[in-house]
Amino acid sequence: MERELDVELALSVSRRTGRPHIARAVVSHPETPFESIESVFQELIGTGRPCFVSRDVPAFDRAVELLREAAQVLSLAHPFRYPDPEAALDRCGALDAVERYYPYDRPAGGEPAIDTDLIDSVIAEYDLLETGGSDAHGEELGMDGLDR
Secondary structure, eight states: OHHHHTSOOOOOOOTTOOHHHHHHHHHHOTTSOOOSHHHHIIIIISTTSTTOOOOOOOOHHHHHHHHHHHOSOOEEOOGGGSSSHHHHHHGGGGOSEEEEEOOOSOOTTSOOSSOHHHHHHHHHHHTOEEEEOOTTOSSSOOSSOOOO
């Protein structure tokens, strides 16, 4: 990334560093032309872009096995961002929760652009906990979610 931009980013990289951290560092650097995190993803670090680095993702069953050892609750994050939301939701039988509330590219204050009947039926079928959030990628947490 630094080589591509010909700058040194103020970023300490660890195992927990993700693309949102990198995008924020790029935007905050005074010598880069990027003004938004979205533009960094679109031009540099999104899938197929010059600085994209793929990661090894375990098979679903193996991931569930590993996560069961480490977590109290397993949840499917933002199911309507998957290429096939119905297939993603079909996996909820092995999980405890699903992200029901998420800002799916909706206008401020508008209704989400998702099939609420589908996700509600999956929640009922598998007796899932409902979660919500903003993925904590931005500076402001809790932009979407459950009320108290």
